[in-house]
Amino acid sequence: MVAARQARARGVSQTEEYVPTHTVSQPDPQWYLAKMRELYDRDPQLLDPSWRAYFATESAPPQLRAKRPDIPEELAVTAEETPASSPGDQASTPQAPAAEPAPVSATPPTLDIEEAEGAQATHDAPVVSVTRSDLPPAPPAALAEATSPYTRLQHGRAAFTRSHGAPTHDELRVLKSAARATAKHMEASLSIPTATSQRQIPAKLLIENRALINAHLARTVGGKVSFTHLIGYALVEALCEMPDLNVRYTLEGGKPAIEQLAHIGFGLAIDVADAQGNHSLKVPVIHDADTLTFSEFVAAYQDLVARARTATLTTADFQGASVTLTNPGTLGTTTSVPRLMVGQGLIVGVGATDYPAEFRGVSPKRLASLGIGKTMYFSSTYDHRIIQGAASGRLLALVDAKLSGRDGFYERVFTSMHVPARPYAWEADYDYDPNREKGKPARIAELIQAYRSRGHLAADTDPLAYRVRRHPDLDLSSYGLSVWDLDRPFPTGGFGGSDQMLLRDILTRLHDTYTRTVGIEYMHIQDPEQRAWVQQRIERPYEAPSPDAQRHILGTLIRAEAFEEFLQTKFMGQKRFSLEGGESLIPLLDHILADSARTGIHEVAIGMAHRGRLNVLANIAGKSYAQIFDEFEGNYMPNSVQGSGDVKYHLGTWGVYSLDDGLATKVYMAANPSHLEAADGVLEGIVRAKQEHLGDPDLPIIPILIHGDAAFIGQGVVQETFNLSQLEGYKTGGTIHIIVNNQIGFTTGPTQGRSTGYATDLAKGLQVPILHVNADDPEAVIRCAHLAFAYRNAFHKDVIIDMVCYRRRGHNEGDDPSMTQPVMYSLIDRIPSTRAVYIRGLVGRGQLTEDEARQSIAQYEAELGRILEETRAGGASSVSEINPGSRTHDPALTVGVGEAGESPDEEWTMPESQMPGIGMMIGWTSASPAKQLRRIGRAHTRFPEGFEPHPKLRQLCERRLEMALGNKPVDWGFAELLAFGTLLMEGTGVRLSGEDVARATFVQRHAVLHDADNGREFTPLRFLTENQARFDVWNSPLSEYGVLAFDYGYSVESPETLTIWEAQFGDFANGAQTVIDEFVCSAEQKWGQRSSLVMLLPHGYEGQGPDHSSARIERYLQLAAEDNMWIVQPSTPANYFHMLRTQAYKRPRKPLIAFTPKQLLRLSAASSPIEEFTSGGFQPVIGDSTITDPASVTRVLACSGRLYYDLVKERERRADTSTAIIRLEQLYPLPEAEVAEALAQYPNATVTWVQDEPRNQGAWPHLALNLFPSLGRPVRLVSRPESATTAAGRASLHKEQAATLIAQAFEG
Secondary structure, three states, X not given: XXXXXXXXXXXXXXXXXXXXXXXXXXXXXXXXXXXXXXHHHHOHHHOXXXXXXXXXXXXXXXXXXXXXXXXXXXXXXXXXXXXXXXXXXXXXXXXXXXXXXXXXXXOOOOOOOOOHHHOOOOOOOOOOOOOOOOOOOOOOOOOOOOXXXXXXXXOOOOHHHHOOOOOOOOOOOOOOHHHHHHHHHHHHHOOOOEEEEEEEEEOHHHHHHHHHHHHHHHHOOOOOOOHHHHHHHHHHHHHHHOHHHOEEEEEEOOEEEEEEOOOOOEXXXXXXXXXXXXXXXXXXXXXXXXXXXXXXXXXXHHHHHHHHHOOOOOHHHHOOOOEEEEOHHHHOOOOOOOOOOOOOOEEEEEOOOEOOHHHOOOOHHHHHHHOOOOEEEEEEEEEOOOOOHHHHHHHHHHHHHHHOOOOOXXXXXXXXXXXXXXXXXXXXXXXXXXXXXXXXXXXXXXXHHHHHHHHHHHOOOOOOOOOOOOOHXXXXXXXXXOHHHOOOEEEOOOHHHOOEEEHHHHHHHHHHHHOOOEEEEOOOOOOHHHHHHHHHHHOOOOOOOOHHHHHHHHHHHHHHHHHHHHHHHHOOOOOOOOXXXXXXXXXHHHHHHHHHHHOOOOEEEEEEOOOOHHHHHHHOOOOOHHHHHHHHOOOOOOOOOOOOOOOHHHOOEEEEEEOOOOOEEEEEEOOOOOOOOOHHHHHHHHHHHHHHHHOOOOOOEEEEEEEEHHHHHHOHHHHHHHHHOOOOOOOOOOOEEEEEEOOOEOOEOHHHHOOOOOOOHHHHHHOOOEEEEEOOOHHHHHHHHHHHHHHHHHHOOOEEEEEEOOOOOOOOOOOOHHHOOHHHHHHHHHOOOHHHHHHHHHHHOOOOOHHHHHHHHHHHHHHHHHHHHHHHHHOHHHHHHHOOOOOOOOHHHHOOOOOOEOOOOOOOOOOHHHOOOOOOOOOOOOOOOHHHHHHHHHHOOOOOOOOOEOHHHHHHHHHHHHHHOOOOOEOHHHHHHHHHHHHHHOOOEEEEEEOOOOOOOOOOOOOOEEEOOOOOEEOHHHOOOOOOOOEEEEEOOOOOHHHHHHHHHHHHHOOOEEEEEEOOOHHHHHHHHHHHHHHHOOHHHHHOOOOOOXXXXXXXXXXXXXOOOOOOHHHHHHHOOOOOOEEEOOOOHHHHHHHHHHHHHOOOOOOEEEEEOOHHHOOOOOOEOOHHHHXXXXXXXXXXXXXXXXXXXXXXXXXXXXXXXXXXXXXXXXXXXXXXXXXXXXXXXOOHHHHHHHHHOOOOOEEEEEXXXXXXXXXXXXXXXXXXXXXXXXXXXXXXXXXXOOOOOOHHHHHHXXXXXXXXXXXX
């Protein structure tokens, strides 16, 4: 075996035969052969099988001879070499480095005892002679052991046969170099009068807490902490508390003196082995060890070891020791009395860590049950001239207290190493009590339940600052358990897939699952199936990602961070609302999309605010870098998805995310304004429309909503949207919510921004899991992504990932956050980025080199620079011509990464739902055949068998049949149902949503009928024809913001559906003003996003007070511009019918704002004959058909809506034939030609605009500014007086104002 090692050392392959040569250190082969032959002749059993085979076949033909075994070399040294001293001789000797040190390696001393079975030499391949190739191959020959037991018992082996290189004769060597220095130091040490104190110390906490530290390091930055690290630092702390022992003896003027040292020079005995295996002990010094934290102490320790290994220690490294620590315990030595060197006052020796000798034969299970732990001996050898025995004893007692955890030593160590856990605490084992033992299994169940319920409170989820979170429910002592129970088995109740586990394993699994960098809340979920599902997936042994997966994660982090750094450098000062500090969002989304592609998810739709939006657009949604750079340059591509009217960090996109294996999924990213969370409901509506269009019951389109922490808890629309998640008319099969929790909202911190512990606390009532994760652990972020994705698909419920991170810059790039958050930003300025943290961990764990990481970063940044230069040279279009449809020019940058990107086809520049002509009906008219109307009427009386409607509803349905047959005029409620029904039969779907819309606030609709006996529902319009379109009527929650946003989004994505949202009262839409301002009226101009949403806003001054009278007509008219909306106030059921049908088919699509009546719903005068439904169309202006002599008209009253009927009634009362009344049905776009044509019939008349609303409200401000000046004739106003509120609250005042208004209309 020695020869084989030497052969490898000389570069000789073991497949070759190595023949040793006769050198100074090699004995004469002939002498050695003669010696071995003599032993063979005496008794073959004295030799090992290789030599027996050699001598037995010595006279055989060459091809049958066994190979001669290698002759072992002596370990003697040449005259030029220095003999190495043993570790025991130099246990306390500080040595200066040799003048020209040979390369050596530092290895921990080990007890190398070979058993006889393992001492046999390895056999090289036999050499076969081919000289006589004419002979047949000879069979192999080998000797077998003697079968006679007497033969084996008769002879023994001499001891020298176990020697490998012992000298054959006595030798004398002169000590030189380091060995000579050691001898001199040993002689000098004899002059020091020393004494030694010894103490046996329990090692239980040392062992257990070191295991916790190393488990943390293995999951983070790599490396290990040794026992010597902990013992050494405990000794340093003890000397700091007993400074009288940090001294040395000296002479001052020839007189004995004691030197009190200000700092501790910590000598560390290191066993160093050279290339020949010779061991020597070196004692370098950690200077000023008392000024170091534990982590700094470990770093200094490791630096000395590394330099000792490479023989680069300097003379200064061996000077200044005041105390030395030697650890012969690594050799198994129980205790020792090391020598104290001149210039030191103290040396501490550490013995082996082991069970007491009397317990070494006891089984581990029995040891655990007895509470027997390992111990170690400490010795303190001190200069008795300056240190007394009592002080030495107190020092060992202090070290004992620290290593036993009785003075917070381990808490300080854990804090220094940033271990986010509590160390084990010392306490005595409990006396055995049968009753107490019976209760332990129950307490284990309580402990497991506590971790499941409250483990998240102790999780290390904050990357900004290290802190250990503690909760008494997670302490072992709370359950009558201690560190002595760690190796005792307990029943688990199935935890971790096992019926019984050691407490140590239970705690390890609980800690790994619940208190590392992920804190999961799910025990509030009442469904045991869902809780068990989560437990099954998270309470598993930890498995690290594969190297390929880790490199993939690193690649996404590199792209995320380098993208932000590139924009910061190239476009300094421009706002982009960077993702810096939260870059883990990119790998999180990347893995959700990858899971989606692999599991057949059809599409992933993303909604988010502006923070990090550009990064997501570029690295996830596939918007080209060239286009983004072009926008930073101030240019916009004419064929892009969005319009040209918004900033770059509000724009949306869509594309296809592809994996290397060809699997793919669509990606849609909705446009969003600066109003945080406004896109939540919009995206949900878009996804619902996509899902209904796809028609797959598995709902394979996943919505992802990305929130900020301050907005998530502060914006009410978040809770409104959450409330929709399980409602039949609004659910989308579960949304993955991601909170980019940067722990600040603009300048406001959590303590001023919320009353809850977590930003997610209000969501618990929805029975959804919440995953809090530290963004600086991207691997944990990825695990949360996979879990959230799987939960959503398994239960079709929402799930929340609270990704705790930080915001490296201000709210925007021009903001200085240190003015309002100086402490937070002093921390942020000092911490490395997520990418740097992850790279440090990979390098520390040996999974990556720093050069590989730098190369990847440089390659990506170079590609970004190339794209920017090409963009500046020729615009984004030139880059797309060079490399169409790709995010980068170099495909190597995206290997293994989802390649979302825009299509190279310029015609494919917008989502399909936004393409012109989608949902268009060719040759449509707003009038409908009479047979369709009759079918609708009959459907209202064909009740299902056994269905018993309320008596009043039965009468209503019978009246509706009469209306459809033309026997009665059609009222407002049935006119609406006729519009719906005819659209359904023509293949156009209808979605009606809002508060109480099935019946309607004013009891006029009754689209859904209820059985009077059992409450079963019947919707007549769903049973018109076999192939009719979908008809949905959904009563919404008492919510406007979230529901209107949802229905707007639905209308964006479903152009073939007439989507209607009805407010309970018109002014209730005030609660959704953000949706109206940011989406309904402006989305087309900002983003090129079209919608045909219908908003039905009940409006009318009927004495209901300020809050239920006005729908604020003036607000919508103020928002009207550039043909962005259609604003109508119909006054007849027939015109309302034509309005709805026109809206369904009119292209290009525009939102419709309809001010609907309340009083007219039951006013007999406000009804229409059936003929007005089967012919004609929508009338923007309705003239006065009662005037037979237009020339006699001296007064024209123009009005809109309900007021018309009051004016007609007054005209009839006055028998006035000189007044014509014109109705303006369409308020925008202004029907100037139709108004002019209607007024042209009355050239001699004055014109008066009459409105119910106050002078400063209603249509008057808009008409006076935009319509009446173009008429060429003066227009008088009659209205209520200017008012700060919409209407009078007192009924008497309302009546008085109404009477005055009517009188003024006819008296002017």
